[in-house]
Amino acid sequence: MSLTTAQPTGPGTGAPRRDLRSGSLPRYFPAALLASSAAVVAGVLLAFSSFGFILWGVLTALAYTVIVVTASARVEGGRKAKDRLVTALVYVCFALAMLPLVSVLSTVTGNGLARFDGYFLSVSMNGVLPSMDAGGAYHAIAGTLAITGMATLISVPIGIMTAVYLVEYARGRMKRTIMFFVDVMTGIPSIVAGLFVVALWIILFGPGATNGAAGAISLAVLMIPVVVRSSEEMLRLVPQDLREASYALGVPKWRTITKVVLPTSAAGLTTGIMLAIARVIGETAPLILTAGSSAVSINWNLFDGQMMSLPVFIYSQVRMGGAVNYERAWAAALTLILVVMLLFFLARMIGRLFAPKSR
């Protein structure tokens, strides 16, 4: 008894009294400090009339980090100070990633709206000189739809069947080989996919043959691995019980796959396919090589002549370099981003709304 009462007072007499809460900054401190340093920095910048959002953000982050680390080092000690420093750094990293996202979206919207209207979307560049204040991107939109559509038609059956093979049939070495090379194929640079079709077309049709179909095949090379990977994941999510229930009823394997497994994962497969389309619809480099970069008129025929597409339209307008060309490029970029974002959000919606309730 005497031991237990003596111990707490023993060390306490020599060293300064230690409360459990004493060595820490109050909980509201970081938030309050952030708000106040933002206000002070804004005030100083406005006083020198050199206010800019980026400068403001950078200086605020800097002031906050320095103050919070020194305060923490004095009150809480070195270890806690280091922890606070890393916390601040990690937040800064995230802000750094948001900076280009916001910047890209805002500049594209800001610059693109100047020319983004019904006229731009409904006329082609046929008969329009590059520097004329006229013309639009209809031919590019048509080309993008045709080329991406054909690429989807090629890659979806191959991609889904490969995923079925990997999930339902393949075993051992063959499975590992195909999975490995699908991963490798994901990493093929887009321009190499374009060169592949160029090489193929030279052998099949002789040099200089460019048409939409060539572009579609090069996009399909890039799209197949993406479809395989996403479909594979979705097929794996289908509960084994469903398959076994089907087998137990005497349904053959292929009927089980087509009538049970694929319908169950239909929503997930659709999501994956739409994300894959969103990924290739912005591909430029392979189309410059295969579908040409100088078409100006509306061409819906994939097998005849050059075909413009939205990304290539942006590129070729930038290469011309005039002010009007840049306006067209920004407007086309806005169109392209809207299409991609639409696909992106639709894909997420489908995935969320129609996902099977697995648990």
Next chain:
Amino acid sequence: MTTTDAPTVAPPSKGKRRIGDVAFAGLARGSGILILLILAGVAAFLIVQAWPSLSANTANFITDKAWDANVRENPAFGVGALAFGTVLAAGIALLLATPVAVGIALFIVYYAPRRLASLLGYMVDLLAAIPSVVYGLWGIGFLAPQLVPVYEGLARNLGWIPLFAGPASTSARTILTAGIVLAVMILPIITAMSRDVFHQVPQGHREAALAMGATRWEMIRLAVLPFGKSGVIGGAMLGMGRALGETMAVAMILSPSLIVSWNLLQSGNQTIAGHIALQYPEATGYGVSALIAAGLVLFAITLVVNMGARYIVARGNKES
């Protein structure tokens, strides 16, 4: 009990398989094999079409810096300068992107409020959804003009470092700008891989560290980073594979050129992918074949980098 019809549906006999099953399995297997064939075809067709120019080449293809390929005979070209530019741009991108990506992944997994975490991760993924040609347009139309004063400042104050020797380019269309844009483009890839591996850190490891009184950073340093190292390295290599092969951002920002220079503030460098995109429309004679040869080099480099990345990631998964 009394039904006699039931046994008429014969269970699938073991000896012979149904024709539908055989056909479907064959179709599925065929698709898998088709993918292997496509990949083999990419390599084969590139080699076949590159061969004429490579065999006629009078210069050393790997080391030479000139590109006199648009001729009918005796072409002299090499990828020396281009390979240098490619590696330099990808290196800059990797150097800038990896620390930030690891920070973002840590932020999303361990620091962000739980409820916001998936939304914030989704916003980083949006960076990957923006087409590369839009990044190129943003780079040349917005970022480069913003960087001109920054580069001038760098050249003035840090000019004694050869990397930043002046005079800085007045258009800022330099390899450093291309590297910055590439860094933004590969950020979501490295972040996604790092996030995946950070999510897999066993809860026991983390809680053990915290129970010993470790701060959050010490927990990350002791439990998360050692566990996630291979995933982060693999993710960084995947990002590098992407940066090596990225075409449009580079082709739009850099002008056609064949100079080898360590100077980051002056224009002059060019990458393999950018060179192909810029030269292809003007290629004549041996030109197309030579560009295909350059593409073959790019294909080989990215293949090696990607296979290495997959190997590292797979090995890391096995160890854990």
